[in-house]
Amino acid sequence: MNAALWIIGLGAVLSTAASTGYASDDASALRFEADLEIGLETVYASDDPDEEYNEAYVSGEASIEYAFSEDILAFAQMSIESVTDAEGTRAFQDLGAYISEIGLFFDFEPVHLTLGKFSPSFGVANDALPGFFGADFVDEYEVEEVLGLSIEAELGVGTFGAAVFYADDTRLSESWGRKRGRNMVSDGGVGNTGKLNNFTLTYDLEIEETTLHAGFRHLSEGEGDEEAERGAVLGFAHEVSDAIEMKCPGFTGGFFIQNLCDVIKGVHACIECVLHFLWRPMADCAM
Numbered sequence: 463m464n465a466a467l468w469i470i471g472l473g474a475v476l477s478t479a480a481s482t483g484y485a486s487d488d489a490s491a492l493r494f495e496a497d498l499e500i501g502l503e504t505v506y507a508s509d510d511p512d513e514e515y516n517e518a519y520v521s522g523e524a525s526i527e528y529a530f531s532e533d534i535l536a537f538a539q540m541s542i543e544s545v546t547d548a549e550g551t552r553a554f555q556d557l558g559a560y561i562s563e564i565g566l567f568f569d570f571e572p573v574h575l576t577l578g579k580f581s582p583s584f585g586v587a588n589d590a591l592p593g594f595f596g597a598d599f600v601d602e603y604e605v606e607e608v609l610g611l612s613i614e615a616e617l618g619v620g621t622f623g624a625a626v627f628y629a630d631d632t633r634l635s636e637s638w639g640r641k642r643g644r645n646m647v648s649d650g651g652v653g654n655t656g657k658l659n660n661f662t663l664t665y666d667l668e669i670e671e672t673t674l675h676a677g678f679r680h681l682s683e684g685e686g687d688e689e690a691e692r693g694a695v696l697g698f699a700h701e702v703s704d705a706i707e708m709k710c711p712g713f714t715g716g717f718f719i720q721n722l723c724d725v726i727k728g729v730h731a732c733i734e735c736v737l738h739f740l741w742r743p744m745a746d747c748a749m
Contacts, residue, residue, distance in 0.1 A: 491529050498522035503548075518553040519544055523562070533570060537578075539563040545642040558637030562607055572616035579634060581606040582625035582662045583614075586675045586697045603693060605679065607635065610658055623664040629654040650686035657682075672700045 504516045521543035529535040538561065545558035565578015582605050610627025629635075631654070635645040647656040664677040677695040 493527045493529075494525070496522065496524040512549075515548040516551045517544075517548040519548075520554055520557070525563075533568060535567050535569075537563065537565060537567055542639075545637055545640050556640045558640040558642055560637040560642070561634045564634065574614040576612045576625075578611075579607065579609050579630055580612065582608060582610075582612055582627060583623050583664050584662050584677045584679050584693075585695045586666075586673065586699055603695070605653070605662065605681075608653070608660075610660075612662075619669065620665060620667040623666070624661065626658045626661045627653075628656055628658060628660055631656055648685055650684040652681035652684055652687055652691040654684040655682050672698060674698045 499522060500520050502518050505514045508514050523539055523541050525539040527535050527537045540559055541562040542557060542559040544556045546556040563580050565576060565580055568575040584605050588604055607630045608627035609630050610625060612623065612625035614621055614623045629645060631645050631647055633644060645654065647654060653660045659682045660680060662677060662679040667674040675697040679693050681691045683690045
């Protein structure tokens with residue numbers, strides 16, 4: 463781990479949304495939403511010179527939903543970003559577009575079912591952490607682009623969630639533009655099994671302005687792996703007031719004060735710790 467890593471970031475986000483009418487007064491048959499982020503990121507000091515780079519980048523997501531009824535809808539999301547790691551200096555290069563989510567959502571109150579390609583819930587930091595580098599803290603443990611199904615059930619003030627899945631190994635794992643290559647089971651890696659033998663379990667509890675989150679996941683060993691990976695996560699997010707917005711990513715290191723230039727809005731505190739652990743069966747032995 464580097465003792466010193468200094469990063470500067472500057473970015474802007476553009477978003478839009480649109481919908482068309484649906485028979486129900488509170489629903490839309492077709493909904494479209496898009497976000498585009500343009501930024502400049504510089505790592506200007508590191509103990510490892512290979513980690514220093516300058517990058518002007520663009521990334522974005524476009525989502526579409528179609529409601530067949532009030533209870534069933536189809537969804538899809540396309541993402542665009544640089545699909546290779548930055549090296550040296552580059553500007554808007556290595557851009558690839560790919561389908562990050564696609565499937566069906568069933569809303570059977572109080573139970574919700576998702577089927578297809580999606581990102582199962584594990585942790586709250588990806589949505590709760592603010593700032594330019596907020597999402598970077600969860601890259602190491604977030605589960606994305608998997609095939610399977612998930613279920614959420616509202617239990618009073620809390621919500622229980624479960625998902626079974628495996629890493630997408632279809633043509634949807636490829637990208638257009640800059641090719642990132644199709645994921646194959648033979649590539650190995652935990653969770654990349656081609657079978658529904660990976661799972662997450664989560665529970666979210668809302669108490670007024672505070673959200674508590676607990677999660678557990680199991681990623682089975684892929685080809686070439688000696689053992690499975692298991693992880694647990696605990697997190698909470700709390701809205702302090704409507705005056706200031708700040709968040710603390712806790713054990714990942716870092717502290718943010720956001721939107722303090724001319725306009726101060728929203729205050730949230732977020733702490734999340736993640737524990738990864740491995741388990742290897744012990745061979746029979748004589749006592």
